[in-house]
Amino acid sequence: GENVEQHPSTLSVQEGDSAVIKCTYSDSASNYFPWYKQELGKRPQLIIDIRSNVGEKKDQRIAVTLNKTAKHFSLHITETQPEDSAVYFCAASSGGTSYGKLTFGQGTILTVHP
Amino acid sequence: SAVISQKPSRDICQRGTSLTIQCQVDSQVTMMFWYRQQPGQSLTLIATANQGSEATYESGFVIDKFPISRPNLTFSTLTVSNMSPEDSSIYLCSVGLGDEQFFGPGTRLTVL
Numbered sequence: 001g002e003n004v005e006q007h008p009s010t011l012s013v014q015e016g017d018s019a020v021i022k023c024t025y026s027d028s029a030s031n032y033f034p035w036y037k038q039e040l041g042k043r044p045q046l047i048i049d050i051r052s053n054v055g056e057k058k059d060q061r062i063a064v065t066l067n068k069t070a071k072h073f074s075l076h077i078t079e080t081q082p083e084d085s086a087v088y089f090c091a092a093s094s095g096g097t098s099y100g101k102l103t104f105g106q107g108t109i110l111t112v113h114p
Numbered sequence: 115s116a117v118i119s120q121k122p123s124r125d126i127c128q129r130g131t132s133l134t135i136q137c138q139v140d141s142q143v144t145m146m147f148w149y150r151q152q153p154g155q156s157l158t159l160i161a162t163a164n165q166g167s168e169a170t171y172e173s174g175f176v177i178d179k180f181p182i183s184r185p186n187l188t189f190s191t192l193t194v195s196n197m198s199p200e201d202s203s204i205y206l207c208s209v210g211l212g213d214e215q216f217f218g219p220g221t222r223l224t225v226l
Contacts (some may be wrong), residue, residue, distance in 0.1 A: 025202060043206065043217040044157065051213065093213065098136075100210040102147045104156045109175045 002027040004092050006105025013080050014113050021108045024072040024091035030092040033066060033073045034102070038087045048075070080112045115152030116141050116209050116216040124225045126168070127197055133165035134193045137220045142187035152203045152219070160205075163190045197225045 003026040013019050025033075031052035036044035049075065050064045052055045057064050061080075066073040077084055090105040117140040125208045127133050137146065148160040161171045169182040185215055193199055202225045207218045 018155070036217075043219050046216065047216060049214065098211075098217065100147070101159060101162060102215055103159070104145075104158075107156050 002030060002092055002094065002103040003040065004090060004103050004105040006090050006108060007022070007103055008108060009106060010109045010111070012111045012113065014073060015082060017078050019077045019092070019112075021075045021110070022072060023074070023105050024070075025092040025103075026071065027070075027092070027094055028071065029094040033095040034091050034093075035062075035064060035075050036089045036104075038089065040086075044089060055061075058112055063104055071072070072109075077110075080110075082112050082114050084114045085110055115214075115216050116143065116211060118207065118209060118216060120207060120218040122221060123219065124222040124224075126226060128226055129198050131182050132193055132195045133196055133197065133223060134191050135207075135216055135223075137190045137192070139188045139209050140212075143211065144187065146190045147208045148182065148192045149206045149208060149217075150203045151206060152179065157206065160192070168209070174187065177195040188213055194223065197223075199225045201225050 004022045034049035037047045038044045046051050048062050050066050059097050061078050063076045088108045091101050091102040119138045121136045126134050146163045149157045159172050160175045161169045161182040163169045163182045165184050167186050181193045203222045204222050206220045208215045
């Protein structure tokens with residue numbers, strides 16, 4: 001089955017700096033890669049996603065890049081703000097009989113210091 | 115997206131008992147999923163619950179321990195049976211809308 005590795009496990013930045021979180025996946029059939037933000041005590045919220053036919057996607061201060069050859073994808077947050085502090089999870093999903101099944105990375109605790 | 119609710123939001127249970135968690139969606143969806151999130155950990159898929167078919171369980175999860183119902187396109191239940199303290203976790207349902215998946219608020223279960 002799919003295996004998703006996420007790094008780093010914790011990330012501390014100053015407000016205004018950029019933050020980058022990286023994930024690798026094992027199943028070359030995976031074709032959908034979402035990122036979730038989970039604040040303490042809250043549900044995971046989908047913040048951005050990318051599909052395998054796209055190399056990069058941007059939404060305001062967040063962007064995701066995908067390298068299918070290397071089987072890795074990354075989340076980039078620019079101009080970080082204290083409200084960006086949360087746990088971020090990457091995930092991967094493939095089609096076929098596994099359609100819709102998400103395999104999650106271990107999570108990254110992001111702390112943005114004012 | 116979709117509006118997803120879960121009941122109960124939290125519970126404290128005694129070992130050996132069972133708890134049924136309900137998940138309600140405000141629109142009809144084909145794909146629903148149940149996840150477990152142990153304290154400080156990531157999310158692990160328990161099973162896929164599609165209406166009209168038996169739930170499909172992931173490795174390490176069995177129907178006798180986590181029976182699931184999916185009576186219609188807006189509702190599902192997950193039962194945690196014969197609970198032990200190791201079952202203390204947050205249980206989340208999610209719904210699939212195309213590729214995207216949206217989560218319910220979760221049920222925080224503590225087993226004493």
